[in-house]
Amino acid sequence: MSHHRLPAPSKGYILVAYSTDQQAGCPLCQQVLNRLHGFDYRQPTDLPISNKQVQLRLRLRGFRCLNPVCPKRTFAQPCPDWLPIYARRTTRLAQAQRSIDWWSLQKTPPC
Numbered sequence: 730m731s732h733h734r735l736p737a738p739s740k741g742y743i744l745v746a747y748s749t750d751q752q753a754g755c756p757l758c759q760q761v762l763n764r765l766h767g768f769d770y771r772q773p774t775d776l777p778i779s780n781k782q783v784q785l786r787l788r789l790r791g792f793r794c795l796n797p798v799c800p801k802r803t804f805a806q807p808c809p810d811w812l813p814i815y816a817r818r819t820t821r822l823a824q825a826q827r828s829i830d831w832w833s834l835q836k837t838p839p840c
Contacts, residue, residue, distance in 0.1 A: 741782030748790045753806045755792075756814070758799040766793040769805035774818040776825060785819070
């Protein structure tokens, strides 16, 4: 993946990344393909950096599976481990949110 950082608003950063891979494996049949089928755009939420909001803007390549017996016709190129398929938040944000003890943050109800 290639990336660049756009001029950010005063409250955060904007990171734009795009895929440079020319091929990907079908998630169902594992056939390696290079038949481009447009692009998939994603904007997952991530943890802040130095108390500033981070906006991720990803452009992933879409591929067409040419295997006639595979039910998966089109699919977006998978991201590395930091962004699972269909996720709206990065893995590190999900881990941070799971580690919070939500019960200890709630106020004690009045008696």
